Amino acid sequence: MPTGRPSGGIGGGTGTQRWVGIAVRWTLGLATAAVIIWLAVRNWDDLRQIDLNVEAGWLIGAVAMSFSATLLLAAAWRKLIGGYGTPLACQPALRIWMLSQATRYLPTGLVPIAARASLAAPLGVNRAAAGASVVVETATLVGWAAVFAALWAPSDWLGTAGGWLVRIVIGAGAAVGLVTLPWTLAGASSWWRRIDRCMRRVVLLRRVADRIPPDALSAQRSTVWHATLVYGSSVVFRLVATVLLALAVVGAGTGDVWLVAGATAAGVAVGMVGITPAGLGVREVVVAALLADRFGIGDAAAFAIAVRVLEFAHELVLLPIAAAAGRARPTTAADVAG
Numbered sequence: 001m002p003t004g005r006p007s008g009g010i011g012g013g014t015g016t017q018r019w020v021g022i023a024v025r026w027t028l029g030l031a032t033a034a035v036i037i038w039l040a041v042r043n044w045d046d047l048r049q050i051d052l053n054v055e056a057g058w059l060i061g062a063v064a065m066s067f068s069a070t071l072l073l074a075a076a077w078r079k080l081i082g083g084y085g086t087p088l089a090c091q092p093a094l095r096i097w098m099l100s101q102a103t104r105y106l107p108t109g110l111v112p113i114a115a116r117a118s119l120a121a122p123l124g125v126n127r128a129a130a131g132a133s134v135v136v137e138t139a140t141l142v143g144w145a146a147v148f149a150a151l152w153a154p155s156d157w158l159g160t161a162g163g164w165l166v167r168i169v170i171g172a173g174a175a176v177g178l179v180t181l182p183w184t185l186a187g188a189s190s191w192w193r194r195i196d197r198c199m200r201r202v203v204l205l206r207r208v209a210d211r212i213p214p215d216a217l218s219a220q221r222s223t224v225w226h227a228t229l230v231y232g233s234s235v236v237f238r239l240v241a242t243v244l245l246a247l248a249v250v251g252a253g254t255g256d257v258w259l260v261a262g263a264t265a266a267g268v269a270v271g272m273v274g275i276t277p278a279g280l281g282v283r284e285v286v287v288a289a290l291l292a293d294r295f296g297i298g299d300a301a302a303f304a305i306a307v308r309v310l311e312f313a314h315e316l317v318l319l320p321i322a323a324a325a326g327r328a329r330p331t332t333a334a335d336v337a338g
Helices: 016-042 056-083 090-105 111-123 127-152 164-186 188-199 203-210 221-249 254-271 282-295 297-326 333-337
Strands: none
Touching: 056 090, 056 127, 056 221, 056 297, 090 111, 090 297, 111 127, 127 164, 127 221, 127 254, 164 221, 221 254, 221 297, 254 282, 282 297
């Protein structure tokens, strides 16, 4: 049975590894601060007119739902990686997911793949499967966000007049992708063998092919179904959190629930495509643009920034907790069963 004490990785160990962890946290904070400053400068004239009255009750609810959404993401990844043949206890899984998730603010979008593979390897998780899980997770979250955006976002959220045909195509395509994902991953070994044969014809790619056993990429179908549903639940919780935040800071009413949820889903779907690290700036611009007609550009921009700040703040709280808890004791059979 693998142990719950990784021997190294981002945020763990000593010396260089510890400094890497510190660098990641500082980069995370500085990147978010840069976006906040950029948005503030861009919309300074409108931001000066903001008059927000924070409702504490709604804000507390938003914080609770946002925390829950993040924990559900970690739980979904734990379920997904178990489908690849290596069950993990809750605490090590949370630690691996949280620490690798923090690296998404670094350029290229490839760092989280390498980080998750490195952190999970000491627990017996195949590096190829751990890296592939980041891609699957991202695609699943984009799929769920696209479904909800197709349902609730304003019809012109892609800049198309009317927008119903585009809405149907995007929503239906995303739904089909989510439904067929378990079969796609279950048969991954067969299509990867074809890719593997092609890669071995290129000298530079042979080393990559040697590191990825085809059988390591196939996941258990029923487990992928479960993980996909948990990922969907996390997206729902995240959208509820943003609606509660809108009720708390911009005076949204019950009639604005679907508009806020749809605009947020559209921002998530566009932001996660990979234009910038973690969708920094892109998501905020999309959300602010879609809500500007209802709340004004100033309040809409402030709300979009508040969503990012809420997400960033609770990640800073969860990161040290997850890092400490994941190293507390070895994994046991009872942990995996839980």
